[in-house]
Amino acid sequence: MKIIIINGPNLNLLGKREPEIYGSLTFEDYFSSLQKKFAAVELEYFQSNHEGTLIDKIHEIGFSYQGIVINPGAFTHYSYALYDALKAVTTPAIEIHISDIDKREDFRKVSVTSAACIAQIKGKGLSGYEDAIHTFIKNTK
Ligand SMILES: O=C1C[C@@](O)(C(=O)O)C[C@@H](O)[C@@H]1O
Numbered sequence: 001m002k003i004i005i006i007n008g009p010n011l012n013l014l015g016k017r018e019p020e021i022y023g024s025l026t027f028e029d030y031f032s033s034l035q036k037k038f039a040a041v042e043l044e045y046f047q048s049n050h051e052g053t054l055i056d057k058i059h060e061i062g063f064s065y066q067g068i069v070i071n072p073g074a075f076t077h078y079s080y081a082l083y084d085a086l087k088a089v090t091t092p093a094i095e096i097h098i099s100d101i102d103k104r105e106d107f108r109k110v111s112v113t114s115a116a117c118i119a120q121i122k123g124k125g126l127s128g129y130e131d132a133i134h135t136f137i138k139n140t141k
Pocket residue numbers: 009010011071072073074075076096097098099100101108
């Protein structure tokens with residue numbers, strides 16, 4: 001089973017970026033623990049700050065992987081191009097946000113990408129990624 005985690009803009013700075021909101025662990029360190037926890041899953045991690053690069057990645061893997069766990073960062077709130085990319089492929093996606101986007105600035109309350117996903121997880125810190133992987137594993141059994 002192949003699952004990819006795709007992180008969007010500014011998420012490369014996890015660990016340093018607003019740690020009071022996003023925590024102090026780097027995503028690389030968290031990802032190593034995920035790989036250990038889900039040893040039976042082929043887990044991949046991809047991050048980009050560029051919308052087109054994220055779209056290219058979705059196209060590349062979106063007809064052969066079993067799940068996309070995507071945190072589109074701020075693109076969540078306005079990228080119809082990412083929405084279209086997620087709709088265009090056959091691999092199901094789960095949207096995840098480390099923070100609770102409903103309890104922050106008004107502009108974060110809108111997600112244009114979640115309608116292209118089978119679920120949205122928010123406000124559970126990094127453990128939301130784990131929940132998303134569990135959901136894919138459960139759904140494929
Ligand atoms: O970059 C991010 C991170 C985020 O997606 C989250 O994980 O909580 C929430 C977004 O509003 C923000 O732009």
